Amino acid sequence: MTMPDTKSGRERKGRNKRRQLESRLNERELEAPDEPPEPTMEEIDSEYLTDPSELDE
16 A cells, blocks of 8 residues: 655655756766867758848748
8 A cells, every 4th residue: 555645745755856956967067068169060050041042032
């Protein structure tokens, strides 16, 4: 038989999830490089760029 759902149990579970999320975000921030990578032309997907000549139509 399982324990009944209680308000304090839901609150504790919510706090635990929040603590776990904050911990993961802190880890990601510590592991991230200090500077963001420089954008390069290869990373731009030209399929989504608008040709200026198409804007006049």
